[in-house]
Amino acid sequence: MENGLIYARSGVDIDAGNQAVKLIRPIAQSTFRPEVLSNLGGFSGLFALDLARYQKPVLVASTDGVGTKLKVAFLMNRHSSIGIDAVAMCVNDILVQGAEPLFFLDYLAVGKLVPEKVATIVAGVAEGCRQAGCALLGGETAEMPGIYSPEEYDLAGFVVGVAEQAKIINGSRIKPGNQVIGLPSSGLHSNGYSLARKVLLEVAGYRVDTYRPVLGRTVGEEMLVPTRIYVPLVLSLLEKTDFNILGMVNITGGSLRENIPRILPPGCTVVLKKQSWPILPIFSLIQEIGRVKEAEMQRVFNLGLGFLLIVPSEEAPSLLSYFTRQKEKAYLVGEVVSGNGEVVFV
Amino acid sequence: MENGLIYARSGVDIDAGNQAVKLIRPIAQSTFRPEVLSNLGGFSGLFALDLARYQKPVLVASTDGVGTKLKVAFLMNRHSSIGIDAVAMCVNDILVQGAEPLFFLDYLAVGKLVPEKVATIVAGVAEGCRQAGCALLGGETAEMPGIYSPEEYDLAGFVVGVAEQAKIINGSRIKPGNQVIGLPSSGLHSNGYSLARKVLLEVAGYRVDTYRPVLGRTVGEEMLVPTRIYVPLVLSLLEKTDFNILGMVNITGGSLRENIPRILPPGCTVVLKKQSWPILPIFSLIQEIGRVKEAEMQRVFNLGLGFLLIVPSEEAPSLLSYFTRQKEKAYLVGEVVSGNGEVVFV
Incomplete structure (x- = not known):
């Protein structure tokens, strides 16, 4: 207390957060598509729709987490592939309607922010994005001591895709015999x-x-x-x-x-x-x-x-x-x- | 064990989840804009861009959580406004670039899924969406016993907005004297x-x-x-x-x-x-x-x-x-x- 409270001492390390952002930036940029207009580090991600490809483009969005599969990653101390799951859960949901995934954002909440560990997790997200062909346009890494244990975290994702309105698949033409x-x-x-x-x-x-x-x-x-x-x-x-x-x-x-x-x-x-x-x-x-x-x-x-x-x-x-x-x-x-x-x- | 393990007994109640979805649906629908094509409950949310309004539309996306402000909500057992924070943190980020928020999705992870409590939290999200003029297009409520305490939860959000490319504000024209x-x-x-x-x-x-x-x-x-x-x-x-x-x-x-x-x-x-x-x-x-x-x-x-x-x-x-x-x-x-x-x- 002698010198007054600083934020790192109360459980949130802004410098570690800045270090994590530095590690994440090239990982995310490796997934960028030509439509991405901004680099990470701005306030938001920018994505220019290629309108020439669509008559009536419909945006298709979904969000999901990876659930308590995380607990297995914690037990094994292996964090490199759980990001693939976060992407998969979201992109498979919009694929159902015939949508092409355009971009993805991740939300990672940690008990204690260790930049290298965060980078490992996000590298998995980027690998999932590569498999799905979408850009990792942005994300949030939140340090929340007191909600998550120091070794634990939660990971959720959000995807936006696009479909031609006339080609959206919604099951309405399904009938007996199919x-x-x-x-x-x-x-x-x-x-x-x-x-x-x-x-x-x-x-x-x-x-x-x-x-x-x-x-x-x-x-x-x-x-x-x-x-x-x-x-x-x-x-x-x-x-x-x-x-x-x-x-x-x-x-x-x-x-x-x-x-x-x-x-x-x-x-x-x-x-x-x-x-x-x-x-x-x-x-x-x-x-x-x-x-x-x-x-x-x-x-x-x-x-x-x-x-x-x-x-x-x-x-x-x-x-x-x-x-x-x-x-x-x-x-x-x-x-x-x-x-x-x-x-x-x- | 006599009758075999069922999922509710292992900490995840699918029926409570279905009940929560029923409570959330009308809350989300109250925020819908004319561009929303689907109801909640499909695999994803559909949003038709009004192309007549733009020469070169750019999608602007952001994600954020509410951090340990949640701990105050837990202490007070008051959950009706924390959703406004989730929306605010995201929409203010894309507003910086001059974007109009179009739609929002929330990710809510709970230790124990109590449908009425989830509905209260999501009603706050919907209120935030109304203030920002965007549709609550979808969301995920995940029950994750063992990661969150029974009374606790995390709440994150994702927003997509749109801006005319030529009108995007990015600070590049700022100069001394401004x-x-x-x-x-x-x-x-x-x-x-x-x-x-x-x-x-x-x-x-x-x-x-x-x-x-x-x-x-x-x-x-x-x-x-x-x-x-x-x-x-x-x-x-x-x-x-x-x-x-x-x-x-x-x-x-x-x-x-x-x-x-x-x-x-x-x-x-x-x-x-x-x-x-x-x-x-x-x-x-x-x-x-x-x-x-x-x-x-x-x-x-x-x-x-x-x-x-x-x-x-x-x-x-x-x-x-x-x-x-x-x-x-x-x-x-x-x-x-x-x-x-x-x-x-x-």
Whole structure:
């Protein structure tokens, strides 16, 4: 007190924040697209829309976090890929409507600001942006002692994309008889971690470095696999082919049971055939150890399907062939029937 | 364990989340502008740009949180206005470049999801959006037990605005001789709360319900005053008058010392005259009790100035008269001189 309180002593280090900004700037700039007008460090990010490409451009925006997958990153002290998850959760959401991701901003709140750690996390965000083809236009790193533990943080993201209004995909033309094609997930993605952690790290008593042969890696490594970004595959499909994609579903919080109904028009139900795609080993392991009921599994975990496409039945075989030619796995997992917006597993 | 683990038992309540979404939907819809194409509950928010209004529209985006001002809301168990702060921190940042806020998304992470509490917080966000004239296009409410205490949460926001490219204000035309006009803050805004809480609630030993005559209210009420949103006043100035606004500054993290240099071109320094605007009582109280050095005050707290405008000296008197006619306080607080990007207080 002798010299009066300064801010670093009360738990917020402005100099560390400035150092973090210096480390982040080149990382973000490496993701810039030609439309980006400003460098980081201004009050905001500037992005000039290329109007020549659109008749009626519609901005499509989404925000999401990575949930308690963060706890796994904390346990493993491995922070380089959680940013990919933050981007994936957002861009897959806007991809559902056929939008191309343009730019992304991250919000990172930390207990104690360590510039190198922040840079590692943001490098993951930049990698996700590269995979999704969008610019990391800006972000906020907030030091909030007393809300986060010194070693912990939260990470959320925000994406803006663009779609031609006439080409927006919203599920409204879906009808009974349509087929559902599923694209594989990379693992847990970023949902269900409270339950997954409870089962694997408490009930089973595994540590993150426990090696499980059925997974082919440690429990922690499996839990930290980044969420798959479907943007390059699906945007290329939409832009370069004439398939009649009637609806798409991102399997996010609420999973297969609760996400599919979000795009179904009245009078439609989806029947999923349980044997039609491979359930990833991590899900069988969780179900077995936690004795989790099947219906609960279906509304918490993606079970191996991260993204769905709904097409007229006559197009399903050629769409599956298309994915095969792209060397991408895809499965015919179900169909649309008459009903009241349910998801039925047979 | 007899019936297997279900998700609510592991700390995440999907049903509470669905209930929160139901409560939030009408609150968000009340902020919609004609350009909003979708309702909440899809995978993303859709916003059709009104292209007729722009030659070369540039999107301007920013993200920010409310920092440890949240701790005051927790202490007072008062959650209705912290959302205004989240909006203010973002929209004031893009306003600096002359952008009109179009839409906003919020990220709310909670320890335990109580639908009514979430709705109260989001109602504050919606109020902020109304003040700023933007649509609350979407948001995420994440339940993250184990990262947040059951009673605590974090709140961040993302805004996208639009500006005509030729009219973007970036400070590049600022030169020595220009005058600096300041608009009053409403109080602490959302910066410096780690130090403010340390001084007021620890060093001074005040409680949030301690009444301080110099403040005219309790310490907690003073600390929870929402950040002022400068959008209506400044956008109206930009759109309806011909003043030559050369640069604007949002006094956010880093305050007067660190924000003014963000827009200064090479060769410019700003001299602020300390006696030219009223220092709000809250700042004098903090400085006195915490024996905080003046330079530290100037880089942590806004000291009563929340937003600055830089204009040619010949326009300063008429701009001050303009604000007077609008019944808004404004002060001639300094001028631009030759220098190396410093902020000098005299």
